[in-house]
Amino acid sequence: MSTKSICYLFLILSICFQQAYAQEILKGKVVRISDGDTITILDSLNQQHRIRLHGIDCPERKQDYYQVAKDYIGQLCFQKEVNVEILKYDHYKRAIGKVYIDSLEINLALLKSGLAWHFLQxxxxxxxxxxxxxxxxxxRNIWSLKNTIAPWEFRKYQREMRKLNAK
Incomplete structure (x- = not known):
């Protein structure tokens, strides 16, 4: 292999590694709050992007504090410009990321306010x-309850109940 070929190969590999490790930043206006941990933003090209907040899980519909978490995130960022540090995409094709409004990280704010669980998985x-x-x-909030049920456990219970009712 010639020196020129090796240099060319090294250049291609370094570009691939840079792209793999580069954080994708998405900017846009929050146009929808689905629940406490899922929003939709509209970018400068008028494309909508569903964003799932990384590392947290908020109460599900029919759980205590569901509406409080949804309203809280709405007050923080609805109709405002945000930056999303996209970490990956999930099987629903939602971007998974950290959402920032100015220097405030929304994911962390939900945890601090007691409106989300740290999603250790x-x-x-x-x-x-x-x-x-x-x-x-x-x-604070969910932690003021005597018995809290994590959303992933709540979803599991709901699935099991649907299976039982289908029989």
Whole structure:
């Protein structure tokens, strides 16, 4: 292999690695709040993007604090410009990311306010764990309840109930 070929191969590989590790930043206006951890933004090309907030899970419909979490995120960012640091895409083709309005990270704000669980299955950050621990300590919102049921457990229970009712 010639020196020119090796240099060309190295250039191609370095470009591939840069693209693989580059964070994708999406900017847009929040036009819909689906629930406490899913929003839709409209970008500068008038394309809509569904965004699932990374590392957290908010109460599901029919759970305590569902509407409070939805209203809270709406007050923070509805009809406002946000930046989304996209980390990946899920099987629903939603972008999974951290949402920022100015310097405020919405994901972290939900945890600190006691309106979300730290979703350890998808995030191991100590910052998110500490935010959840603080909300628990001060019994904020969901943590003020005697018995909290994590949304993933609630969804599992709902699926099992549907199976039983289908029989």
């Amino acid at each position: 998808f995030d191991k950050s100590t910052e998110y764990a500490a935010a959840e621990a603080e909300a628990k300590l001060y019994k």
